[in-house]
Amino acid sequence: MNLTLYIWRQRDRNARGQMVKYHLSDVSPDMSFLEMLDLLNQKLYESGEEPIAFDHDCREGICGMCSLVINGQPHGPQAATTTCQLHMRKFKDGDTIYIEPFRARAFPVIRDLVVDRSALDRIIQAGGFISAPTGSAVDANSIPVPRDEAETAMDAAECIGCGACVAACKNASAMLFTAAKIGHLKHLPQGQPERRRRVLSMVEQMDAEGFGNCTNYYECEAACPKEISVKFIAEMNRDYLKAALTDPNYGEKKSSSK
Amino acid sequence: MILDGKVPPGPLEDKWTEYRRNMKLVSPANKRKYRIIVVGSGLAGASAAATLGQLGYNVDCFCFQDSPRRAHSIAAQGGINAAKNYQNDGDSVYRLFYDTIKGGDFRAREANVYRLAEISTAIIDQCVALGVPFAREYGGLLANRSFGGAQVSRTFYARGQTGQQLLLGAYSALQRQIAAGQVKMHTRTEMLDLVVVNGQARGIITRNLVTGEIKRHAAAAVILATGGYGTVFYLSTNAAGCNVTAAYRAYKRGALFANPCFTQIHPTCIPVHGEHQSKLTLMSESLRNDGRVWVPKKPGDTRHPNDIPEDERDYYLERKYPSYGNLSPRDIASRAAKEVCDEGRGVGQLGRGVYLDFRDAIKRLGRETIAARYGNLFEMYNRITDEDPYEVPMRIYPASHYTMGGLWVDYSLMSNVPGLFVLGEANFSDHGANRLGASALMQGLADGFFIISDTLGNYLATTKPDPVGTDHAAFDEAETEVRDRLQKLLNVRGKRSPDSFHRALGSIMWEYCGMARNAQGLKKALSEIPAIREEFWRDVRVPGTGEEFNIALEKAGRVADYLEFAELLCHDALTREESCGGHFREEYQDEEGEALRDDENFAHVAAWEYQGVGKTPVLHKEPLVFENVELTKRSYK
Ligand SMILES: Cc1cc2nc3c(=O)[nH]c(=O)nc-3n(C[C@H](O)[C@H](O)[C@H](O)COP(=O)(O)OP(=O)(O)OC[C@H]3O[C@@H](n4cnc5c(N)ncnc54)[C@H](O)[C@@H]3O)c2cc1C
Ligand code: FES
Numbered sequence: 001m002n003l004t005l006y007i008w009r010q011r012d013r014n015a016r017g018q019m020v021k022y023h024l025s026d027v028s029p030d031m032s033f034l035e036m037l038d039l040l041n042q043k044l045y046e047s048g049e050e051p052i053a054f055d056h057d058c059r060e061g062i063c064g065m066c067s068l069v070i071n072g073q074p075h076g077p078q079a080a081t082t083t084c085q086l087h088m089r090k091f092k093d094g095d096t097i098y099i100e101p102f103r104a105r106a107f108p109v110i111r112d113l114v115v116d117r118s119a120l121d122r123i124i125q126a127g128g129f130i131s132a133p134t135g136s137a138v139d140a141n142s143i144p145v146p147r148d149e150a151e152t153a154m155d156a157a158e159c160i161g162c163g164a165c166v167a168a169c170k171n172a173s174a175m176l177f178t179a180a181k182i183g184h185l186k187h188l189p190q191g192q193p194e195r196r197r198r199v200l201s202m203v204e205q206m207d208a209e210g211f212g213n214c215t216n217y218y219e220c221e222a223a224c225p226k227e228i229s230v231k232f233i234a235e236m237n238r239d240y241l242k243a244a245l246t247d248p249n250y251g252e253k254k255s256s257s258k
Numbered sequence: 259m260i261l262d263g264k265v266p267p268g269p270l271e272d273k274w275t276e277y278r279r280n281m282k283l284v285s286p287a288n289k290r291k292y293r294i295i296v297v298g299s300g301l302a303g304a305s306a307a308a309t310l311g312q313l314g315y316n317v318d319c320f321c322f323q324d325s326p327r328r329a330h331s332i333a334a335q336g337g338i339n340a341a342k343n344y345q346n347d348g349d350s351v352y353r354l355f356y357d358t359i360k361g362g363d364f365r366a367r368e369a370n371v372y373r374l375a376e377i378s379t380a381i382i383d384q385c386v387a388l389g390v391p392f393a394r395e396y397g398g399l400l401a402n403r404s405f406g407g408a409q410v411s412r413t414f415y416a417r418g419q420t421g422q423q424l425l426l427g428a429y430s431a432l433q434r435q436i437a438a439g440q441v442k443m444h445t446r447t448e449m450l451d452l453v454v455v456n457g458q459a460r461g462i463i464t465r466n467l468v469t470g471e472i473k474r475h476a477a478a479a480v481i482l483a484t485g486g487y488g489t490v491f492y493l494s495t496n497a498a499g500c501n502v503t504a505a506y507r508a509y510k511r512g513a514l515f516a517n518p519c520f521t522q523i524h525p526t527c528i529p530v531h532g533e534h535q536s537k538l539t540l541m542s543e544s545l546r547n548d549g550r551v552w553v554p555k556k557p558g559d560t561r562h563p564n565d566i567p568e569d570e571r572d573y574y575l576e577r578k579y580p581s582y583g584n585l586s587p588r589d590i591a592s593r594a595a596k597e598v599c600d601e602g603r604g605v606g607q608l609g610r611g612v613y614l615d616f617r618d619a620i621k622r623l624g625r626e627t628i629a630a631r632y633g634n635l636f637e638m639y640n641r642i643t644d645e646d647p648y649e650v651p652m653r654i655y656p657a658s659h660y661t662m663g664g665l666w667v668d669y670s671l672m673s674n675v676p677g678l679f680v681l682g683e684a685n686f687s688d689h690g691a692n693r694l695g696a697s698a699l700m701q702g703l704a705d706g707f708f709i710i711s712d713t714l715g716n717y718l719a720t721t722k723p724d725p726v727g728t729d730h731a732a733f734d735e736a737e738t739e740v741r742d743r744l745q746k747l748l749n750v751r752g753k754r755s756p757d758s759f760h761r762a763l764g765s766i767m768w769e770y771c772g773m774a775r776n777a778q779g780l781k782k783a784l785s786e787i788p789a790i791r792e793e794f795w796r797d798v799r800v801p802g803t804g805e806e807f808n809i810a811l812e813k814a815g816r817v818a819d820y821l822e823f824a825e826l827l828c829h830d831a832l833t834r835e836e837s838c839g840g841h842f843r844e845e846y847q848d849e850e851g852e853a854l855r856d857d858e859n860f861a862h863v864a865a866w867e868y869q870g871v872g873k874t875p876v877l878h879k880e881p882l883v884f885e886n887v888e889l890t891k892r893s894y895k
């Protein structure tokens with residue numbers, strides 16, 4: 001296959017970036033999208049240019065490291081598929097492909113297609129855990145979990161934290177990411193004691209990081225490579241309301257933190 | 259030097275209790291005074307950093323990815339073992355211990371393996387408490403599956419993403435400690451050297467991968483949990499970023515490297531399809547619970563698999579190993595696949611593949627049950643190959659997957675360099691010459707959650723290390739070396755990409771040091787590796803500077819280390835004149851092609867001491883003494 005590629009190049013966080021045009025031939029349909037970029041980088045090395053920086057690691061759709069907006073879609077055109085699992089057979093000979101980084105105020109560009117997603121870690125730090133110190137656990141089978149609940153928790157827990165939901169949202173909202181973690185823990189008995197505190201502080205952190213609000217476009221669900229359902233956002237909103245209404249200090253805390 | 263593993267005396271079942279009874283403790287007030295470095299945020303590193311932070315130590319944790327949650331542990335699919343005996347099928351701590359020792363072909367230290375089996379049950383408890391959503395039965399209790407090399411069902415799992423869920427559990431505990439200020443996380447930061455002060459590991463030198471800043475970090479002790487070196491073969495099931503750099507730099511600073519030739523080739527991976535391939539994808543071993551492995555009886559049979567009648571198929575694993583069948587251990591299943599392909603009976607375009615067929619399982623259990631068990635794996639297979647495993651048998655072939663070898667550690671997981679501890683896949687300790695499925699996750703979490711907190715405390719309480727500043731001469735020296743090396747890489751200004759050298763090295767390693775090895779091939783590899791290394795330092799191209807985000811520089815540094823390390827690996831393989839586990843030397847096999855172990859001469863750990871680039875390392879042996887198991891020929895027939 002022969003391709004025309006327009007790729008975002010940007011030296012560092014503060015530099016101005018631009019789309020640069022490349023031609024690439026000898027692309028096999030069996031290559032993954034990242035192998036196609038490897039091939040382009042190989043050619044750039046040979047011609048003495050600097051390779052294009054992009055994030056990747058596992059290359060099997062689970063680590064959440066790869067990103068890219070491909071022809072306007074985070075992770076490209078194939079549903080439920082990360083960029084690293086997308087294969088060139090989904091494109092045609094002669095295609096033009098536009099490749100850009102995940103864009104959001106909370107995701108500054110580091111270089112070319114690489115962005116800083118550490119804001120997502122900070123949302124987890126705000127409460128995306130169960131406080132169970134090492135050594136304090138009871139026998140695993142002493143807390144039965146109804147199978148359906150465990151499955152629902154797992155549906156949410158499958159989130160790989162890639163940030164495609166943010167990149168897909170016109171408000172750059174991180175609601176789906178945040179709701180997935182909250183949903184995972186709230187469907188387990190172990191997650192109950194911290195349930196109220198968790199939703200309040202994670203949502204607060206999400207706002208503090210500069211992620212936008214959810215206005216129900218649901219582009220996030222469509223872009224999510226793990227097909228996390230927006231029903232978790234609805235669940236989170238309900239939990240948030242309930243927690244905020246029953247937390248006597250909440251209004252105060254929120255205004256003092258702003 | 260004869261190495262001493264410092265195994266506590268007494269009966270096997272009491273050793274860990276005995277160790278804990280006698281160990282010294284650090285008071286809470288003193289814990290606060292100690293800074294501990296943890297390199298790595300996989301299962302081993304994240305669980306260690308979280309646990310040590312919780313105890314009150316000041317922890318600095320490092321990883322090269324943009325988030326600790328992306329460590330390679332995230333990719334583990336199949337499950338984690340534990341001797342819970344929830345299925346009441348005859349499992350016990352002793353049985354898990356025995357299966358692991360036997361699975362490792364009697365090349366691991368008994369006491370370590372027993373401790374691992376003993377701790378396994380607490381790991382599951384801890385993970386459930388952290389909210390890991392393991393698979394459950396309708397009654398709400400935990401479900402289990404069986405895995406290769408075992409006749410009991412002791413594997414806990416979370417769909418096909420067990421590693422992901424376990425790592426997210428450990429990561430969440432780590433995030434809690436970061437929020438509490440007990441752990442400082444350094445992401446996109448690579449350790450480039452170990453600093454040894456007066457014979458003790460007291461710090462590291464790192465490079466910030468975003469800004470290029472080189473930094474010194476001092477600590478009371480250094481813990482490496484940096485994973486394995488499976489990407490020495492270039493193509494492997496490991497993540498692209500996996501590398502040997504941290505462990506290799508420690509080796510160059512005096513830590514011994516043990517059994518580097520014990521590498522595991524996993525039998526069920528999607529076969530190679532083209533020259534630009536960057537990665538081989540694992541199809542979880544759990545598939546062998548229901549899938550049947552076969553090839554056509556006739557060589558060169560090009561018929562569509564569904565057109566080959568039952569009596570013209572060779573279910574070779576069931577035929578050769580009737581009692582374990584498709585669940586034979588990995589090394590055995592891998593070699594058997596190579597054998598049938600060498601006979602010309604391999605399938606797929608390149609003739610390097612065998613079928614893994616679900617037809618009978620779908621008939622027996624229904625499509626829905628199979629989809630529930632393996633749905634996401636089937637999808638992944640379909641995405642990569644464009645074939646539908648519900649209709650056509652999968653094609654699989656062995657690929658580099660895991661490395662049993664690693665830095666040598668004693669019973670307390672400390673290397674021969676005092677103050678340097680090594681956890682998880684980066685150490686050599688528990689899996690001998692072959693690892694059983696679902697045991698690496700168990701080991702990573704045992705090391706990080708439950709062992710290091712005790713053994714590190716004992717070390718600190720015994721040695722009471724004085725504070726050391728980053729202005730010590732040893733830091734100057736290490737930093738200068740790191741800077742010089744980076745500059746040297748930038749100065750070559752050759753024509754070839756770092757990746758092209760990695761690929762070239764990988765094909766030599768796979769050819770001569772892969773699934774089957776012999777003296778002649780290994781000698782050839784040992785003459786070719788230095789040649790590639792010289793070529794690398796003459797012709798590698800690293801554009802840009804050291805003071806910026808530079809993917810070429812990152813990669814070149816890792817490849818440069820592999821180009822030295824590969825020689826060590828081949829040298830170990832050449833010296834071990836026996837076949838055991840993942841190390842199969844063609845000269846040492848019986849008439850039926852089964853491995854011939856040599857317990858008289860090789861029942862030892864081979865731990866190598868660095869002597870200089872290209873120089874033959876010095877061998878130190880730790881004799882393996884088996885007081886509780888009989889060294890039998892490993893038979894799965
Ligand atoms: C595809 C696949 C499936 C698997 N499935 C299973 C399974 O089902 N069951 C099972 O038991 N095992 C399985 N394994 C094996 C298991 O996943 C690994 O052995 C285990 O997760 C390793 O954990 P670790 O913590 O030792 O290292 P890793 O998870 O590899 O973590 C290494 C860490 O070190 C960091 N690091 C490395 N070098 C440096 C450096 N120089 N500077 C800074 N940081 C550094 C990395 O950033 C990372 O955080 C599987 C492996 C693969 C490849
Ligand atoms: S590289 Fe890991 S999800 Fe794509």
